[in-house]
Amino acid sequence: MPYAPYNGVGPVPGGSGAGFCPHGESQFVAWHRPYVALYEQILGAQVQRIAASYNSSQNSSAYREAGEIFRLPYWDWAANPQLPPSCTQENITINGPRGPLTLRSPLYNYRFSGSRKGWPTETTRASDGKSNSNPDVVNANLAAVADQLKYQVYRTFTYAETYDQMSSTANLAGVSLEASHNIVHNAVGGTFASLDLTAFDALFMLHHANLDRLAALWAALHPGAACQSEWYASPGLYSTARGENITASSPTKPFYQADKRSFHTGITAASLKPFGYTYPELNDIGRIIPRINELYGDTGLLSGCGKGGGEKRDWFVQITVNRSDLDLPCNIDVVSGDMFAGRMALLNMPKEGLAHATIPLQKVVATLGSNTTGIEATLREWIRVEVREVNGSTIDISNITNLNVYLVAIDVTPRRNESEFPKYRSRSMYTKTVLDRGRSDNG
Ligand SMILES: [Cu+2]
Numbered sequence: 440m441p442y443a444p445y446n447g448v449g450p451v452p453g454g455s456g457a458g459f460c461p462h463g464e465s466q467f468v469a470w471h472r473p474y475v476a477l478y479e480q481i482l483g484a485q486v487q488r489i490a491a492s493y494n495s496s497q498n499s500s501a502y503r504e505a506g507e508i509f510r511l512p513y514w515d516w517a518a519n520p521q522l523p524p525s526c527t528q529e530n531i532t533i534n535g536p537r538g539p540l541t542l543r544s545p546l547y548n549y550r551f552s553g554s555r556k557g558w559p560t561e562t563t564r565a566s567d568g569k570s571n572s573n574p575d576v577v578n579a580n581l582a583a584v585a586d587q588l589k590y591q592v593y594r595t596f597t598y599a600e601t602y603d604q605m606s607s608t609a610n611l612a613g614v615s616l617e618a619s620h621n622i623v624h625n626a627v628g629g630t631f632a633s634l635d636l637t638a639f640d641a642l643f644m645l646h647h648a649n650l651d652r653l654a655a656l657w658a659a660l661h662p663g664a665a666c667q668s669e670w671y672a673s674p675g676l677y678s679t680a681r682g683e684n685i686t687a688s689s690p691t692k693p694f695y696q697a698d699k700r701s702f703h704t705g706i707t708a709a710s711l712k713p714f715g716y717t718y719p720e721l722n723d724i725g726r727i728i729p730r731i732n733e734l735y736g737d738t739g740l741l742s743g744c745g746k747g748g749g750e751k752r753d754w755f756v757q758i759t760v761n762r763s764d765l766d767l768p769c770n771i772d773v774v775s776g777d778m779f780a781g782r783m784a785l786l787n788m789p790k791e792g793l794a795h796a797t798i799p800l801q802k803v804v805a806t807l808g809s810n811t812t813g814i815e816a817t818l819r820e821w822i823r824v825e826v827r828e829v830n831g832s833t834i835d836i837s838n839i840t841n842l843n844v845y846l847v848a849i850d851v852t853p854r855r856n857e858s859e860f861p862k863y864r865s866r867s868m869y870t871k872t873v874l875d876r877g878r879s880d881n882g
Contacts, residue, residue, distance in 0.1 A: 441555070442677050448693035453680030459693055461676060462634065463762070463789050465667045466685055467607040467617050468654045469705040473694035475647050476714040479511040492536040510716050513648035516623050517592040518734045520585040522564075526642050527574040548572055549639045562640040563629030572629065580626040587781040590799045591619045593735040596657060597860040602705075603669045605657050613757055613797035616657075620650050621784040625770055625829045632768045632829045634788045652718045655711055659727055665709040674792055729857045736854070751851045753863070754800040754814065756822060758783045761841035763791045768829050771842075775803040775821040797847070818846055 442458055444450070461470050483506070490506035493499035514523050526546040533540055550561040565576040595614050599605040604612040608621070623646055630636040637643050658665050666687040675681030678692040687709075690702030697713065711717055720730050756773045762785060771783040781798040800818065807814045824844050826834040836842065850864040 445693040446695060448678050451678055451680050453675065453682065454677055455675035455681060457676055457788055457790075458634070459677050460634065461673075461679075461685075462617070462786060463608050463792055463794055464674070464685065465603045465606050465609060465669060465671065466689065466691060466705060467615075468602075468605070468650070469666065469687075469703075469708045470691040470694075471647050472651055472654075472708040472714070473691055473703040475511065475644060475651050476716070477694060478644055479648075479716065482511065483509045489536070494536075497534070497536070511648045512645060513652050513718075514642070514645035515649050515652075515734070516581065516646065517588045517619065517649075517653070520581040520588055521578050522574050522581070522627075522642070523645060526645070527572075546641045549641070551639070559630060559636070562631070562636060564627045564631050564640070564642070566629035577627050580628065581623075583779065584622050584626055584782065586802060587799060588619055588622060589735050589737070590801065591622075591797075592616070592653060593731070594797075594799070595619070595653070596660070596731050596735070598863055599657065600661070600664065601669075602658075602661075602664050602667050605654065605661075605664075606667070608794040608796060609671065609792070611759075611795050613795040615796075616650055616653055618783065618796040620646070621786055622782065624786055625768055625784040628829050632786065634786050652720075655718055656720055656727055656731065658709065659721055659724055666705040674789055728860060732854065732857050732860075736860075751853055751861075752811065752814075752848050753851045754804050754818065754846070754848045756780070756798045756800060756824075757795070757843075757845045757847050758798065758824070759793055759795050759841075759843040760785070760839075761791075761793055762789060764839045764841050765826065766828075766834065769834060770827050770829065772825045772827055773798045773800075773844075774823055774825055775800070775818065778803055778806070780822075793841075815846075815848075822846060 442450075442456070445459070448459075459470075460474075461467055486509045487503075487506035490499070490502035493502045523546075525544075528544050529547050530541055531544045533542070548562045548564075551558055554560065563572050565573045565580065591614070595605055595616050598614045599612065601610075604610045604614055605616060607615050607617045624634075624637060625632050627642065631640055631642065667685075668687070670684050670686045673679045673681060673683045673685050676692075679685075679689075683689075687705035690704055691708060692702055694703045695701065696703055696707055701707075707713065711721075720727050758771055758773075760771065760783070765785060767785050767790065768787045769785050771785070773780040773782060780800055780803050783794070783796040783798060785794060800822075803818070803821075804814055807817055822844075824836070824842070826836045826839070828834060852862040852864065854861050
């Protein structure tokens with residue numbers, strides 16, 4: 440991939456051959472905010488430019504007004520896990536400045552100009568190798584993970600207490616928005632599963648606007664945890680040296696603040712205010728929890744054995760993997776018997792480092808009745824993992840050294856009304872190692 444400087448920000452000594460974007464790091468959410476905001480700014484200027492080319496007989500004032508308030512839409516894949524219909528039509532007819540006009544939809548895919556060795560000719564989703572897009576396959580892929588996405592997003596809201604937990608798969612809690620976001624990238628597949636190419640697909644920005652929205656809602660509910668609280672050594676990026684300490688005040692290169700001199704940081708990207716946009720749910724802070732419950736908190740999601748006093752038990756699989764052990768991108772599917780329970784998705788970058796995720800088992804548990812001992816014994820016996828390529832073919836895992844898969848349960852007090860969340864109690868009570876390799880590596 441020919442990585443190139445942007446905004447005059449180029450490679451640094453000790454940087455890696457990868458791009459600017461931090462994945463699998465706490466900076467993940469903060470970095471993507473100025474990125475998506477910059478895209479919105481540039482697209483908004485284009486919308487206004489085009490709106491200005493309509494004349495008064497064509498309702499030009501309506502176009503101009505729409506241009507003034509244009510903001511990037513979001514695709515809420517956790518509530519609506521199907522491709523937005525606007526993105527699946529190859530050709531569209533619009534009311535152009537000089538009359539009706541049929542054109543190739545820029546939301547459908549992107550055709551690269553010229554040809555570069557190793558590059559596809561256009562962006563694809565669920566490519567079958569013939570460089571075309573298959574919305575039906577994508578929608579089937581998304582349908583398979585629909586419950587999981589909804590549940591995981593709900594658990595980010597209800598379980599994550601720190602920014603680091605909320606943000607990335609680097610955090611051991613395994614409840615990050617990044618984990619859900621990864622599942623979407625791989626479910627869409629094709630070039631969408633490649634971090635080098637995915638942003639050429641307009642769907643990428645709709646996907647990331649939603650990630651940004653979910654993070655903004657979480658932050659509104661956690662005003663004391665608006666940015667990264669832990670530091671870590673950078674694994675190395677295009678413009679960040681390996682080993683550099685990354686904190687909330689580290690730059691999110693290559694994005695400058697409005698002064699065009701200082702870079703954005705986790706701190707400056709913590710609030711939406713300087714970026715000039717908001718999300719519908721933020722108009723009424725007091726209604727955020729009821730709205731999240733309505734969108735993502737179906738009561739069935741915390742099903743399990745009811746104990747006395749209305750307690751529930753939340754069963755899930757916790758996975759820790761070293762990326763360098765796997766051919767990326769890939770999915771680690773959790774299977775119970777022959778039932779697909781959910782997956783951890785790994786993108787093609789970064790190539791190294793540990794990643795953590797938790798995969799809900801509520802669908803499996805719902806089939807097992809209400810006897811606790813029976814559930815535990817059955818899950819211990821039945822749960823296994825399969826590593827698959829994004830297109831579904833199985834990968835042999837017998838040589839993988841670092842793949843830790845645990846069965847975990849947490850007792851949960853369900854919410855009593857729409858204005859509260861369920862409360863998680865002690866964790867790890869029923870931790871059971873399903874598969875644990877790499878102990879000798881870890882010492
Ligand atoms: Cu992404």
